[in-house]
Amino acid sequence: MNKIFNHSKLIIVIIFILTAFFAYQLPDLKINNEVDIFLPNDHPSRVANRRMEDIYGGSETMVIAIDAKKSTILDKDNIKLISELTDKLENIKNVNDVKSLSNADYIDGTAEGLEVAPLAKEIPKNSQEISEIKRKLISWDIYKGNLYTNDFKASQIMIKLKAGVDIKAKEDVYFKIKDILKGYKQDDLKFYIAGSPAVTVLLGENMQSDLKRLIPFVILVVLISLYLSFRNLGGVVLPIMTVLISTVWALGIMAIFGINLTMVSTVIPVLLIAVGSAYGIHIISHYYDEIRSSKGELSPQENKEIVLEVVTKVGKPVALAGITTIVGFGSLATSRIMPIKYFGIFTAIGVATALIVAITLIPAILIVRNKELKYQDKDDKQEGLLNRILMGLYQYFSKRRIRVLAFTLVIIILSIIGMSKVVTDSILVEMFKKKTEIRQADKFANDNLNGTNILNVLIEGNQRGALTDPDILKKMDQLGIYLKDNFTAVGKVTSFADFVKRMNKVMHYPAETSSQKKKTTYKQDSSFEENTSSFSQETTSSFGENSDSFSEETTSNFGEDTSNSSVKQNSAEVKIKGPSTEKLSEKELALLFNQALLKAKELNLTAEEFVELINKKLNYQGEAYNEIPYDLDKYNKSSKEQLSQLINGYLLMYSGSLDDLINYQLDPSKARMMVQIKTASNITTKTIEEGVDQYVEKNFPKGYEVTVAGTADMSLAVNNLIVSSQIRSIIVSLLIVFIIVALSYRSFVAGIFGIIPLAISLLVNFGLMGFLGIKLDIGTAMVASIAIGIGVDYTIHFLSTYEDERREADDLEVVTKNTLLSSGKAIVFNAVSVATGFAVLLFSNFNPLVNLGLLVSITMFSSSVASMTVLPILLNLIKPKFISKNSRVEDNEASATLN
Numbered sequence: 001m002n003k004i005f006n007h008s009k010l011i012i013v014i015i016f017i018l019t020a021f022f023a024y025q026l027p028d029l030k031i032n033n034e035v036d037i038f039l040p041n042d043h044p045s046r047v048a049n050r051r052m053e054d055i056y057g058g059s060e061t062m063v064i065a066i067d068a069k070k071s072t073i074l075d076k077d078n079i080k081l082i083s084e085l086t087d088k089l090e091n092i093k094n095v096n097d098v099k100s101l102s103n104a105d106y107i108d109g110t111a112e113g114l115e116v117a118p119l120a121k122e123i124p125k126n127s128q129e130i131s132e133i134k135r136k137l138i139s140w141d142i143y144k145g146n147l148y149t150n151d152f153k154a155s156q157i158m159i160k161l162k163a164g165v166d167i168k169a170k171e172d173v174y175f176k177i178k179d180i181l182k183g184y185k186q187d188d189l190k191f192y193i194a195g196s197p198a199v200t201v202l203l204g205e206n207m208q209s210d211l212k213r214l215i216p217f218v219i220l221v222v223l224i225s226l227y228l229s230f231r232n233l234g235g236v237v238l239p240i241m242t243v244l245i246s247t248v249w250a251l252g253i254m255a256i257f258g259i260n261l262t263m264v265s266t267v268i269p270v271l272l273i274a275v276g277s278a279y280g281i282h283i284i285s286h287y288y289d290e291i292r293s294s295k296g297e298l299s300p301q302e303n304k305e306i307v308l309e310v311v312t313k314v315g316k317p318v319a320l321a322g323i324t325t326i327v328g329f330g331s332l333a334t335s336r337i338m339p340i341k342y343f344g345i346f347t348a349i350g351v352a353t354a355l356i357v358a359i360t361l362i363p364a365i366l367i368v369r370n371k372e373l374k375y376q377d378k379d380d381k382q383e384g385l386l387n388r389i390l391m392g393l394y395q396y397f398s399k400r401r402i403r404v405l406a407f408t409l410v411i412i413i414l415s416i417i418g419m420s421k422v423v424t425d426s427i428l429v430e431m432f433k434k435k436t437e438i439r440q441a442d443k444f445a446n447d448n449l450n451g452t453n454i455l456n457v458l459i460e461g462n463q464r465g466a467l468t469d470p471d472i473l474k475k476m477d478q479l480g481i482y483l484k485d486n487f488t489a490v491g492k493v494t495s496f497a498d499f500v501k502r503m504n505k506v507m508h509y510p511a512e513t514s515s516q517k518k519k520t521t522y523k524q525d526s527s528f529e530e531n532t533s534s535f536s537q538e539t540t541s542s543f544g545e546n547s548d549s550f551s552e553e554t555t556s557n558f559g560e561d562t563s564n565s566s567v568k569q570n571s572a573e574v575k576i577k578g579p580s581t582e583k584l585s586e587k588e589l590a591l592l593f594n595q596a597l598l599k600a601k602e603l604n605l606t607a608e609e610f611v612e613l614i615n616k617k618l619n620y621q622g623e624a625y626n627e628i629p630y631d632l633d634k635y636n637k638s639s640k641e642q643l644s645q646l647i648n649g650y651l652l653m654y655s656g657s658l659d660d661l662i663n664y665q666l667d668p669s670k671a672r673m674m675v676q677i678k679t680a681s682n683i684t685t686k687t688i689e690e691g692v693d694q695y696v697e698k699n700f701p702k703g704y705e706v707t708v709a710g711t712a713d714m715s716l717a718v719n720n721l722i723v724s725s726q727i728r729s730i731i732v733s734l735l736i737v738f739i740i741v742a743l744s745y746r747s748f749v750a751g752i753f754g755i756i757p758l759a760i761s762l763l764v765n766f767g768l769m770g771f772l773g774i775k776l777d778i779g780t781a782m783v784a785s786i787a788i789g790i791g792v793d794y795t796i797h798f799l800s801t802y803e804d805e806r807r808e809a810d811d812l813e814v815v816t817k818n819t820l821l822s823s824g825k826a827i828v829f830n831a832v833s834v835a836t837g838f839a840v841l842l843f844s845n846f847n848p849l850v851n852l853g854l855l856v857s858i859t860m861f862s863s864s865v866a867s868m869t870v871l872p873i874l875l876n877l878i879k880p881k882f883i884s885k886n887s888r889v890e891d892n893e894a895s896a897t898l899n
Helices: 004-028 044-056 076-090 127-139 167-182 196-230 233-256 264-275 277-294 300-334 338-368 378-398 401-419 437-448 470-486 496-506 526-544 547-558 586-598 607-618 620-625 640-653 682-699 711-745 748-772 780-808 812-843 847-868 870-878 887-898
Strands: 061-068 095-099 105-110 113-118 154-161 189-194 453-461 490-494 574-576 582-584 670-677 704-709
Touching: 004 233, 004 300, 004 338, 044 453, 044 670, 044 704, 044 711, 061 076, 061 167, 061 196, 061 437, 076 095, 076 127, 076 154, 076 167, 105 496, 113 640, 154 167, 154 437, 167 189, 167 196, 189 437, 196 233, 196 264, 196 277, 196 437, 196 812, 233 264, 233 277, 233 338, 264 277, 264 338, 264 780, 264 812, 264 847, 277 300, 277 338, 277 780, 277 812, 300 338, 300 711, 300 780, 338 780, 378 812, 401 748, 401 870, 453 470, 453 682, 453 711, 470 490, 470 496, 470 640, 470 670, 470 682, 496 620, 496 640, 496 670, 607 620, 670 682, 682 704, 682 711, 711 748, 711 780, 748 780, 748 847, 748 870, 780 812, 780 847, 780 870, 812 847, 812 870, 847 870
Parallel strands: none
Antiparallel strands: 061 154, 061 189, 095 154, 105 113, 453 670, 453 704, 490 670, 574 582
C-alpha cells in the first residue's frame, strides 16, 4: 500500500483521464425497448417472428382509435375526416399501409364475377349513401370491432409500418401522427394512439424523462444522506465522486460495445450512485474514527499513516463486500432476458469500478491534500446520538433473544405464505401509470374495439397449393370460431378463410327479379346456377314439409287463437328475397322463423344472430354459401381437388391483396391467422396459445405445421423466462456468496452465517410482493439479485469487525457492543444511503421501477437490521469456531506447520 500511494498524484491523474475518455462515449448510447431485444437471437419466439416477417412482411401496427361522443362514425363529416386522415397518414415515411373506414376493401359480386372496391368510394352526400356504407359493413362482419362497433360510436385507423424499421423511424412516425391529429381537434371526436410501436416509443420518451429527473434527484438524496451522516465536506464529496466516476465508466463501456439502453438500464445510474457510495462510506467512516481517536493535530505524514492503516484494516471487508456485490449483480448475467443480462454485466462493471476507485482514489486524495488535521469536539455529539441509538438497539434485543428469534420465525412463515400469492405477468403497457395517455388509449381500444394485442397463428403446408385444400380451410375457420367462443379476451380472429367464405358467398348470390330494383345483376356459371336451383327447391319444399307439426308452435308463438288476434292471418304479406321471389303469409313467416330457430345452437340469440339464421334459410344475398366450399354434393363436385380448384378460381378473380394472410396469391402453401386479444396479459396469452395447440392437435389434418408468432408470443416468452431467470440468479448468487464467505473464513459454517440475513430479506421481499399484489415482472425480477449483492455487505462488515473484536476479548457482550459501535455506524450509513437512493425510483414514470425502488429500500432495511440483530444473537448463542478468539492462533500454527 505504501509503495502504491507514493504515486498518489499519478493515480488521481490516470483515473480522471479514463473518466474523461468514457464520458466522451456517452452520446453514442441509444435507447431501444422493442420486445424482440428482450430475447436471445436464437430464442424460438424471436426466430418465429423473424420468419413470419420474412414471409408476410412487417406486422407492427399503430392504431388511431376514434371515439364519436355525440354523433356516430357514419356521420358524413366524420367519414370525410377519416378519409382525409387516411390520405395524410399514407404519405408518412416508413408507413407501409393504412386501413380505415374510407379505404378498406369490400368484396361484392358483379355480372363479371368479383368486385373489390373501397367501402366508401366517395364521401357520402346523403342518408341513403350513408345507409349503403352501413349495409356493406353489416353484410360482412370482418370489420366488426375494428372499423365499427355495435353502436357505431367508435372506429379505428390501422397504420402498418414497413418491415425492419428501427426505433428512430417508429418515433418519427408516432410524432408525425401526433402532429397530424393536432389539426383535427373537435369536441365531438377524441383520438387515441395505441399499439405496440406506440408503447415502445413512449417507453423511450419516459426513460429520457426518468434519467433527466432521477439522476440529479438521487445525487441530491445521497448528498443529503452523506452530509447528515458525516457533517463533513470530505465525507460528502469523496463518496459521491466515486459513484459518479463508476457510473460514467459503466455507461461509457456500454456505449463502446453498442449495448442499447432499455427501461431496465434506467436503474444502472441510480443503483451505482446509491450503492457505489458504500465503499467510500466505510473508508471515510473508519478514517474519521481514527482521526477522532488521535485527539490532537496530525501532520501530513501521520495523516498518511492513518490512511494506510485504514486501507489495510478496512480493505479486506470492503474488497470482500465489493466482490460479493459484483457476484450478486453478475448472477443476472445468467438470465436469458437480454436487458436483465446486460444490466447484471454492466452493473457489476460499475460496482467493480466503484470498488477500485474507493480503495485507490479516495486514499490518494486524502494523502495528496497534505495538510494538518485537527480533531473537532462537535463530532463527539453527533457520534454520541448514533451510538446511543445503536446501544439502545443492542440492549433491547440482547435481553429478548428468544423473542427476536421467534418473531423472525413468524416473519419467515408469513413471508412464505405471501410468496404463494406472487403472480408473474410482465405487461409492457402496464409499466406506465394508469393516467398516462398510452394506458388510456390501450384501455379504450380494448374495451370498445377488438384489442391491440396480436397473436399470429402460422399454418404451413408441405406443398404449393396446400392452403386451398377445403379441409384445412374449414379447420382454420372452425379454429377462429372456437377461440372466439371459448376465450372472452379474444376480440377477433382474421384469416384467409374469411376471404374465401366471402368470395364463395358473393359468387352464389341468388338470381333476382327486376321487380326488386337491384341495379346490379349477378351472373353465375352453370354450377352456381345448378346449386342455386337445387337450393331453391330445397327451401321451397321445406316450407311445405312438417307445416302441420309447426302449426301448434306457430300458434303458441303468435297467440293462442290467431283468428281472434289483432293480426289476422293472411291479412298482410311480406316480400322476402330468396332463391325465388315469394310472398309469405304471416303463418309461413312464423314457420320460417321457427325453422331458422331450430338451426341455432343456443336459444338465447341476439337479433343479429337470428337475422343471420333467416338469411341462411332464404339464401338472402348468398348467405347460405357464407362458408368454406366443402360439401361435394352441394357444390356438384366429385372430389376435394375440384373444390380446391374452385377456391383457386376465386383467388384468380380477386383483385385485392392478401399478402398479409397468405404467401402466394395463387396456390398458397402458407397462411396466417391474426388473433386480436383485448388484454396484454401474458397469462391470458398463455391460455389462448394452449387452446390453439390443443385444438390443432385434435382437429387439424396431417401434413400441416402450426406455430405461433408475433409481439404477444414474444412478450409471453419474456414472461416465461422471468421465473427461470429469477430462480437461477438467486441460486447462483447465494451459492457464490456462500463460497466466498466460507473460503474467506475457511469454514463451511461461516458460509451459512453469511447467507442467513440475505435469506431473511429475500423472504420478506417476496412475501410483501404477494401481500401487496406486486407482480413479478421485468423490473421486480431484479430485486433479489440487488438485495443479495448489496445486503451481503452488511453481513460481511459485521462478521469482519466481530472477528477482530472477538480476538481481543472473551466477553461476548463487550464484543457485540464494540462491533455495533464500529461497523454498526457504517452499516447504518450505508443502508440509509442505499435505501434513500433507491427510494428515488418511487418517482419514476414506470410502475416496475416504482416497485423496484420500494422493495429494494425495504430489503435494505430488513437485511441491515437482520445483520445487527439476528446475526449477533446467533453468533453469541452458537459460538462458532470460525470466529472464536483462538481461530487466529490456530491459523498461525497451521501455517507454521505447513511452512
